[in-house]
Amino acid sequence: SGKRKIYMEGYELYPESEEIKERLENTANGLLNLGKNHHSKGNFNSAINYYNDILTMPEISNNITFLVKTYLDLAQENSLFNTEKEILELGKNEYTASGKRKIYIVGYDLYPESQEIKERLEYTAKGLLNLGKNHHLKGNFNSAINYYNDILTMPGISNHIKNEAFTLLNFAKDNKPYKSLLGKTIMLDPGHGGIDPGAVNNYLGLYEKNFNNGLTIRIANKLRELGANVIFTREPGEDKYIGLHDRTVIVNKRNPDLFLSIHHDSSTNKSTTGMSVHYSTYRPGLDTVGTYVEYNGRVYPFIREIKEWSDPVRKTTDPGIVILYNGQEKIVNIKDTMVYDDKSPTNVAVKSEKFANYLFKSLLEADYKNGYNYIKDHNLHVTRWTNVPSALIEAGYISNNNEALRVINPNVQDKIAQKVVEATKEYFK
Ligand SMILES: [Zn+2]
Structure with missing residues (x-):
């Protein structure tokens, strides 16, 4: 709280200072954690004070502001945080992609380890990307820009989606029309x-x-x-x-x-x-779970691939495939086998x-x-x-x-x- 006061005064004097802006953001993050800590213990009034303090700070990113407002609403209703399950349920019952985005961002803030929340974030980002593209295609550049920006501020999503949104954002900002393979x-x-x-x-x-x-x-x-x-x-x-x-x-x-x-x-x-x-x-560079080998018309369990192997029969150094053959490891030339993972x-x-x-x-x-x-x-x-x-x-x-x-x-x-x-x-x- 002391830092908050100092940097807010600093910002009054030096509104252009990037360093002060950064410190403000970090301080807001710290206050948010303090607020959440009180909140989780049921000290709703202290939590509300912390949240309100953040909302009066200048230059705070939308992501933090948005989280603070969400937690403030909960604290004002004397409600604790939603459980992971409740968040997933809330998301399911929300029909708009923008609404889902907010729910899962809060979910990710509370449960950053949850695979399910991450998957939902990714899926929601894809939905927002398609909405952005639709607006872009119709020449609604500003709506498209909003969608693309919303994606770029989402945590926990893949770089592929972020890169695509970033490319499309720059096109929309220049009023350049949408093309179907932009960002790919x-x-x-x-x-x-x-x-x-x-x-x-x-x-x-x-x-x-x-x-x-x-x-x-x-x-x-x-x-x-x-x-x-x-x-x-x-x-x-x-x-x-x-x-x-x-x-x-x-x-x-x-x-x-x-x-x-x-x-x-x-x-x-x-x-x-x-x-x-x-x-x-x-x-083989990704995973070999479920991989199996067809060799001489029969199917065998796959064990591993050997990149260079001297085949005594073919007299080559083609890769060898190690299979489980009658309970023992056997190396066969990759050219004599078919390796699949269609299961x-x-x-x-x-x-x-x-x-x-x-x-x-x-x-x-x-x-x-x-x-x-x-x-x-x-x-x-x-x-x-x-x-x-x-x-x-x-x-x-x-x-x-x-x-x-x-x-x-x-x-x-x-x-x-x-x-x-x-x-x-x-x-x-
Ligand atoms: Zn060729």
């Missing part, structure tokens, strides 16, 4: 590059890496038109070799909202055409599967209709070791001369890119 960071991965050409069509003298680069550039341009922040594992204009594992390290470090690896396929059967979409429910997949795996399905459905409309098209959950390196929602596409067989010439045609490539972008929009809806 999407990482594209043009396959191969440098000394690694990928698949090669010797007859036509074509390299897969160039197909991948061209398609990546078209997808990137279209995503940017929709407001997305597009980043790459390697610039599609830069002919550089990066190993598969190094690519996943780049992805996990940048932590994009979505990752897409772009490839073209090849087959010894020159008549094969078509596209495919790949994803992994097995995400208790991580959230990232569920999202990857969703994105992959949208991609597959959308790409079917890019004239692959008579081809060998498929979607597959399996263990490609860049889909399993990335810790964000991810998929990989093979956008046609360059070993088939007709398909190679078709998918490298600018109009067709543009259409394929368009279908990828439509699937991406659908995914983020």
